[in-house]
Ligand code: NDP
């Protein structure tokens with residue numbers, strides 16, 4: 001029997017990597033897309049899999065559409081990756097962020113409960129839920145208390161708990177992957193890593209003279225999206241659903257990212273290309289994210305393969321390639 005999976009957020013960063021993984025395992029993959037005059041398949045095209053996905057029209061804020069989809073396709077697995085995922089925008093669009101990320105997850109779980117309760121459900125939870133809380137050793141673990149510091153993080157905390165509630169109340173197989181930041185050549189352009197990789201490539205090619213950034217002292221535990229989607233799939237292959245941190249365990253500052261990126265294209269005096277612009281500073285910041293993923297490594301046998309420097313170079317090289325074309 002061919003396994004079926006529904007991926008929400010199929011046009012984003014993680015959706016295409018996950019779809020590629022599932023296709024390689026023989027799954028039939030359905031991708032939820034919103035109605036657009038001009039839909040953007042750039043990320044799926046980048047991985048060369050657009051024609052292999054069956055697209056299905058819907059919206060996380062439209063519960064009727066989600067119920068219809070669950071009723072029609074009855075997937076074995078649902079990966080809920082759709083979100084207003086940009087923390088900075090969540091202060092400006094707090095209601096939308098809440099509707100998509102929090103209520104959208106509720107609608108999807110409810111559709112599963114009504115039409116296919118044996119569906120296994122993956123929720124894209126986030127290290128943002130921890131805020132500036134740490135456990136011993138200054139690291140975040142599954143036991144670290146949550147203290148969300150943005151409308152985005154708060155909406156994701158609701159989604160995290162409603163997934164657990166559907167597991168406890170209705171026996172739905174609902175697993176939360178608490179993923180730390182993960183990046184790739186198809187990362188959204190407004191996120192700091194891609195902004196830097198694209199900016200460095202432009203400067204190298206003489207197409208730009210500076211990169212405007214906010215707080216470059218904050219630190220993130222950055223991994224590669226291609227590695228992290230493997231953990232998502234593994235979480236749904238277990239006998240019991242669990243809530244697991246997925247991270248590299250190593251944290252770097254944005255300064256570190258800048259240095260590796262600029263050095264890679266032969267620029268040593270990188271600081272002269274950086275402008276600090278207050279518009280990119282946030283009302284409330286997370287200073288350091290660093291996750292302990294020992295539990296996932298033990299249970300899933302997972303570990304990240306791509307290291308920090310390799311990731312930075314991969315992103316810069318991809319942007320150089322794109323811009324040259
Ligand atoms: P992206 O922002 O790249 O992709 C999100 C996708 O969600 C987009 O394709 C977008 O569709 C879709 N979407 C937004 N609103 C709706 C809606 N109302 N109905 C249907 N689809 C919608 O995110 P990533 O791929 O980077 O991340 C995947 C998930 O993992 C997200 O939930 C994110 O919050 C979470 N996460 C990500 C981390 C990371 O570092 N990348 C870390 C931890 C969690 P469209 O293309 O139409 O705009």
Ligand code: GDP
Pocket residue numbers: 087088181190191192193195212213214215216218219220254280281282285286
């Ligand atoms: P996040 O961790 O999900 O918020 O991912 P981002 O890539 O958006 O931001 C990571 C960190 O980079 C945060 O601490 C931001 O404040 C910081 N940062 C500094 N300058 C910028 C910028 O120009 N854009 C973005 N997106 N983040 C920036």
